[in-house]
Amino acid sequence: MNIPPDISGIIPDSFKTETKKFGDALKATFSTPLASIFDIARNCNESIVLQFRSPITFDIIVTMENMINGQRIAQYKLDAQVNNQWMNVTLINGQTVGHKIVDRLTTPCTATAVRFRCQQSVVDPVYIRQFAVYKAVLPS
Numbered sequence: 001m002n003i004p005p006d007i008s009g010i011i012p013d014s015f016k017t018e019t020k021k022f023g024d025a026l027k028a029t030f031s032t033p034l035a036s037i038f039d040i041a042r043n044c045n046e047s048i049v050l051q052f053r054s055p056i057t058f059d060i061i062v063t064m065e066n067m068i069n070g071q072r073i074a075q076y077k078l079d080a081q082v083n084n085q086w087m088n089v090t091l092i093n094g095q096t097v098g099h100k101i102v103d104r105l106t107t108p109c110t111a112t113a114v115r116f117r118c119q120q121s122v123v124d125p126v127y128i129r130q131f132a133v134y135k136a137v138l139p140s
Contacts, residue, residue: 030134038130051113059136061078065099065128071122072121072127077090
């Protein structure tokens with residue numbers, strides 16, 4: 001974040017103010033997911049779908065593996081259901097998940113569901129601790 005002290009060794013008030021705004025935006029973004037599911041075990045070739053009651057707009061997808069069982073996911077894809085069609089929402093095909101991976105979409109997406117597709121795993125099944133979507137709140 002590059003928040004250097006001034007020559008007296010003190011962090012300037014302007015840096016403190018901006019850092020607080022940034023922290024407040026992070027808390028507002030990640031305090032409550034728009035939708036989430038927990039504790040899922042699937043073989044790598046089986047999708048995990050998070051269905052919404054109505055369309056929601058999101059731009060962040062967080063996936064967490066249950067590390068009690070070890071890191072198993074070696075490659076994955078994320079899709080969104082838009083107008084009853086599945087489409088890949090990340091331009092990057094993810095590699096490992098591990099404790100937590102935060103995938104930020106380049107533009108917000110309005111969808112009725114999101115889907116996690118494991119493309120490769122070290123061993124089956126894979127254990128997902130949490131799969132959730134969020135909408136980023138920008139610093140004020």
